[in-house]
Amino acid sequence: MTDMTTAQEDGTLARSRDALWQAVWARDEDAAARAVFAALDAGVDPEAVLLDVIAHTQREVGRAWAENRFSVAQEHSATAIHERIIAAMAHRVPAPVTETPGTTVTVACVDGEWHALPARLLAEVLRLRGLRVDFLGAQVPTPHLIAHLHATVPTAVALSSSLPLRLPTAHSAITAVQAIGVPVVAGGAAFGTDGRYARLLGADAWAPDARSAAGLLERGLPRPAGGAVRQSVDDLPHLVDQEYTLVVRAKRRLVRNTLAGLEERLPAMRAYSEAQRERTAEDVLHIVEFLACSLYTDDSGLFTGFLDWTADILEARQVPARVLEPALALLQKELKDFPRTLGLLDQGRDTLRRRGTRPSVPGPGAPA
Amino acid sequence: MTRVEGSSPPGQELLSSVGAAWTRAPYPSLVVDTAGALVEVNAQAARLFPAAGKGVPLARAVPDWLVEGHRRAAVGGADAAGPVRGRHEQWTLEAHATSGADGQVVWWLVDDTHRELAETALRNEQERTRFLAEASSRLLASLNTERCMEVAVELASQYLADAAVLVAPAAGRRHPLSLCAGGEVEHRTLRIDPADVPGLKEALQGFPPVPSRWIDPSALPEWALPDGFTGPVGSVVVTPLPGHGVPAGALILLRRSDQAAFDASEELFARVFAARAGAALSAARLYMEQSSITATLMEDLLPPLLRRVHGVEFAGGYRAAQDTERVGGDFYDVHPGAAPGEKTLAVLGDVCGKGLEAAVLTGRIRGTLQALLPLAGDHQHLLRLLNGTLLNSRHTRFATLVLASVVRQENTAHLSLTSAGHPPPLIVRQDGAVEEARTSGTLIGVLPDVRSVTAEVDLRPGETCLLYTDGVTEARGGPLGDVMFGDARLRDALAECAGMPAEAVVERIHMLVAEWIGDNRHDDIAVMAITAPRTTHLTAVDGHTAGRYTA
Numbered sequence: 001m002t003d004m005t006t007a008q009e010d011g012t013l014a015r016s017r018d019a020l021w022q023a024v025w026a027r028d029e030d031a032a033a034r035a036v037f038a039a040l041d042a043g044v045d046p047e048a049v050l051l052d053v054i055a056h057t058q059r060e061v062g063r064a065w066a067e068n069r070f071s072v073a074q075e076h077s078a079t080a081i082h083e084r085i086i087a088a089m090a091h092r093v094p095a096p097v098t099e100t101p102g103t104t105v106t107v108a109c110v111d112g113e114w115h116a117l118p119a120r121l122l123a124e125v126l127r128l129r130g131l132r133v134d135f136l137g138a139q140v141p142t143p144h145l146i147a148h149l150h151a152t153v154p155t156a157v158a159l160s161s162s163l164p165l166r167l168p169t170a171h172s173a174i175t176a177v178q179a180i181g182v183p184v185v186a187g188g189a190a191f192g193t194d195g196r197y198a199r200l201l202g203a204d205a206w207a208p209d210a211r212s213a214a215g216l217l218e219r220g221l222p223r224p225a226g227g228a229v230r231q232s233v234d235d236l237p238h239l240v241d242q243e244y245t246l247v248v249r250a251k252r253r254l255v256r257n258t259l260a261g262l263e264e265r266l267p268a269m270r271a272y273s274e275a276q277r278e279r280t281a282e283d284v285l286h287i288v289e290f291l292a293c294s295l296y297t298d299d300s301g302l303f304t305g306f307l308d309w310t311a312d313i314l315e316a317r318q319v320p321a322r323v324l325e326p327a328l329a330l331l332q333k334e335l336k337d338f339p340r341t342l343g344l345l346d347q348g349r350d351t352l353r354r355r356g357t358r359p360s361v362p363g364p365g366a367p368a
Numbered sequence: 369m370t371r372v373e374g375s376s377p378p379g380q381e382l383l384s385s386v387g388a389a390w391t392r393a394p395y396p397s398l399v400v401d402t403a404g405a406l407v408e409v410n411a412q413a414a415r416l417f418p419a420a421g422k423g424v425p426l427a428r429a430v431p432d433w434l435v436e437g438h439r440r441a442a443v444g445g446a447d448a449a450g451p452v453r454g455r456h457e458q459w460t461l462e463a464h465a466t467s468g469a470d471g472q473v474v475w476w477l478v479d480d481t482h483r484e485l486a487e488t489a490l491r492n493e494q495e496r497t498r499f500l501a502e503a504s505s506r507l508l509a510s511l512n513t514e515r516c517m518e519v520a521v522e523l524a525s526q527y528l529a530d531a532a533v534l535v536a537p538a539a540g541r542r543h544p545l546s547l548c549a550g551g552e553v554e555h556r557t558l559r560i561d562p563a564d565v566p567g568l569k570e571a572l573q574g575f576p577p578v579p580s581r582w583i584d585p586s587a588l589p590e591w592a593l594p595d596g597f598t599g600p601v602g603s604v605v606v607t608p609l610p611g612h613g614v615p616a617g618a619l620i621l622l623r624r625s626d627q628a629a630f631d632a633s634e635e636l637f638a639r640v641f642a643a644r645a646g647a648a649l650s651a652a653r654l655y656m657e658q659s660s661i662t663a664t665l666m667e668d669l670l671p672p673l674l675r676r677v678h679g680v681e682f683a684g685g686y687r688a689a690q691d692t693e694r695v696g697g698d699f700y701d702v703h704p705g706a707a708p709g710e711k712t713l714a715v716l717g718d719v720c721g722k723g724l725e726a727a728v729l730t731g732r733i734r735g736t737l738q739a740l741l742p743l744a745g746d747h748q749h750l751l752r753l754l755n756g757t758l759l760n761s762r763h764t765r766f767a768t769l770v771l772a773s774v775v776r777q778e779n780t781a782h783l784s785l786t787s788a789g790h791p792p793p794l795i796v797r798q799d800g801a802v803e804e805a806r807t808s809g810t811l812i813g814v815l816p817d818v819r820s821v822t823a824e825v826d827l828r829p830g831e832t833c834l835l836y837t838d839g840v841t842e843a844r845g846g847p848l849g850d851v852m853f854g855d856a857r858l859r860d861a862l863a864e865c866a867g868m869p870a871e872a873v874v875e876r877i878h879m880l881v882a883e884w885i886g887d888n889r890h891d892d893i894a895v896m897a898i899t900a901p902r903t904t905h906l907t908a909v910d911g912h913t914a915g916r917y918t919a
Contacts, residue, residue, distance in 0.1 A: 027867060027902060028902075029869075029901075029902070071864075072864050072876070073864055073865060073866060073867055073868050073872075076865075076868050076872035076873075076875065076876050077867065077868050077869060077872055079872065079875075080868065080869040080871050080872035080875075081869070083871065084869075111691070112882070114875070114879045114882075139882070141691040141692065143691065143692045144692075144694070147659065150510065150511040150512050150655065150656075150659075151512065151656070151659060152512075153510065153512045153514065153515045179509055180509050180510050180511075180515075181506070181509050181510055181515065181519070225506060226505075226506050226509035226510065226519070227502070227505035227506050227508075227509050228505050251849075252848065252849035252850075255847050255848060255849075256848060256849075259848075275860075278846070278847065281846070281847035281848055282847045284847065285847040
């Protein structure tokens with residue numbers, strides 16, 4: 001493919017990454033394209049360009065947004081620029097003649113998942129490796145996915161999700177796909193850094209990144225037998241305690257009551273503008289949603305991890321995370337009859353207390 | 369004579385009467401001494417074991433399993449040894465040992481043959497029921513005909529035969545075939561003569577199956593044998609797959625010559641399986657026919673993929689009210705100008721109603737607009753003509769829409785915007801200021817005359833004009849659950865979109881609205897962004913936006 005040495009290639013990749021970062025920071029599409037195509041012209045493997053330049057930069061963009069170094073507009077522009085460059089690359093680098101005939105992979109994002117780029121990158125890597133790919137894009141409603149699978153019967157489905165909140169939806173997608181006899185490879189941050197949630201939800205395989213996903217799909221996965229759809233309690237017997245169901249169904253009431261309680265407890269909140277009040281309501285809604293998600297998976301790490309992350313995000317924007325702890329306390333009052341929920345809220349409060357004693361997160365502009 | 373265990377202490381008369389009764393007992397019984405020689409053989413036992421007689425070594429008269437049972441009873445004591453079982457000629461026997469006098473062992477034999485047969489029959493029946501349950505659920509899992517055929521031959525070759533071949537009715541002149549000899553399933557599409565296989569032609573025409581014994585295995589043509597099938601064919605079953613009135617195909621089951629031939633009950637069972645496979649295959653065929661018709665009819669109703677046209681970015685996003693549907697009453701289109709200097713017409717609108725019925729009307733409006741394109745320069749005229757068409761149509765629905773004629777001059781995109789009863793477009797400037805286009809007009813399809821005011825808007829690089837339907841602003845949800853998204857939130861969201869590419873603006877607005885809605889019900893939602901690009905665009909990308917595609 002290339003006669004470059006590894007060291008030369010590493011150097012080219014590093015230069016290309018720097019140039020792309022500068023370009024997306026300035027929202028300069030032309031410069032971004034030049035950065036990527038220079039690497040291709042220098043003979044770097046297109047897969048390395050996709051994964052070690054574009055995907056790498058996209059991760060940096062996400063981090064920059066979390067640390068408040070990138071605006072929303074910059075983040076969205078960067079993603080759009082990356083999408084366009086990938087499309088342009090697909091034109092320049094033709095797919096090889098298929099070596100694995102009959103291997104067709106459907107790549108889709110879980111319904112409600114807007115981050116299509118990781119799935120898009122996987123689709124391109126598979127195409128470059130000579131597999132046939134149907135890319136269905138972001139937020140694919142499960143009925144659409146299933147209708148597509150009936151029509152095409154692919155060798156496997158690669159299902160992408162970055163948000164843990166989509167795990168219940170991902171679960172129903174996984175079981176529905178398997179029920180028609182198609183194996184599922186799960187990927188994306190939602191499934192955990194070690195793939196624990198992919199296993200929990202019964203996916204046939206999990207891949208930490210596009211390269212290993214492509215490897216798995218090239219080797220092939222056995223078809224599940226198909227037949228009756230597994231129900232959520234078959235995989236997750238703890239759901240019979242109904243705590244997940246009841247918390248989800250009471251979501252709006254919980255948000256309203258918690259918000260009212262916060263206004264009573266924190267006098268500063270009474271002076272909030274309507275917009276500030278809405279942001280706070282959104283924060284409380286997120287807490288309830290992650291709580292529900294932890295109940296679904298019976299995994300407290302999802303909840304405490306979310307609280308840690310939210311506190312980081314708030315502090316990076318110089319918003320004190322002071323509503324989090326009282327919100328948890330108020331939820332404990334509301335949900336006092338649910339032992340599993342109370343345990344999660346306890347662990348959440350512990351997490352926040354421990355944060356109080358540790359140095360604050362790096363401010364804007366600090367190295368990641 | 370023998371002393372029977374549990375009888376009274378020796379008394380000659382009693383013993384002799386017991387002895388006579390024992391001799392005539394309806395069950396076979398033997399008395400064996402410590403040396404392993406027969407001491408007594410009753411009448412039934414003598415009939416069962418013709419070689420048995422007084423003094424004959426046990427091993428010469430009875431089957432090995434009973435000899436072995438006796439050896440253990442002799443060592444461990446008759447009472448300790450449980451009953452032993454085994455076959456003798458056509459019977460299955462259960463033998464119970466009891467102790468006799470002087471270390472002798474008395475064997476009592478029970479004919480177990482019928483119970484054994486019943487148990488075997490029950491086991492077979494349970495196995496078949498289990499198989500049928502599994503077969504049904506696996507066959508019904510897929511609505512894809514090829515996959516369904518694959519599952520049918522897989523199951524048949526696992527449970528019913530050494531190999532199975534499913535012949536589907538001809539599509540044109542060729543028959544789709546699925547073949548399996550236990551391993552991978554092969555699919556072939558062949559021009560075959562079904563008359564080559566005895567009974568196949570009849571099966572495909574829905575006639576009753578030909579009995580297996582009538583089919584000469586050596587007469588099978590080459591195409592009816594899967595690749596992995598080794599050895600000569602010993603027996604063949606050909607059975608029709610009953611479908612919806614017409615056969616869904618036929619199943620050929622093959623057994624190697626070293627296996628037992630299909631018996632009558634197996635042939636019957638093959639028919640039971642074939643009935644299930646036929647039902648599943650017919651349902652799959654019906655589904656695939658319907659979905660291909662739907663896809664064809666739907667093609668023109670789906671929102672188009674938008675792209676950059678003559679130096680201006682266009683991007684669209686659509687979400688139907690029902691997640692299971694892809695079309696609804698909202699629509700948009702972009703008709704590129706014939707040349708770079710000519711105007712491109714973009715339209716976004718909303719037909720009263722939801723679902724397929726509304727979508728059909730959007731198709732008519734889009735078709736009419738396409739036909740009226742030569743008049744696109746005069747929005748007022750165009751709307752009047754469109755209004756006339758809608759008034760005269762048998763549909764009683766009305767529509768609102770926005771027309772945008774777009775042309776780029778230098779770095780500026782010049783837009784003429786006309787609203788016909790539709791929310792006016794919003795414009796986000798480079799500095800994040802959001803303005804509303806000053807256009808208004810009457811909706812279409814209600815009044816005999818329509819009036820409208822057109823707004824002229826210039827977009828400098830990085831500025832976007834957003835066309836949207838009321839599904840955006842009237843979306844209910846938010847953290848408290850029942851609040852309208854409203855104009856103010858839309859304007860705030862758009863203010864953040866200054867300088868973003870068109871696709872990113874559409875994605876951002878779409879995402880915020882979707883998050884706002886959560887799991888609430890909602891109306892159809894359509895948005896379109898028209899953006900003057902910040903920089904020159906990648907020429908290679910033209911025609912390929914970041915939408916859905918199939919590689």
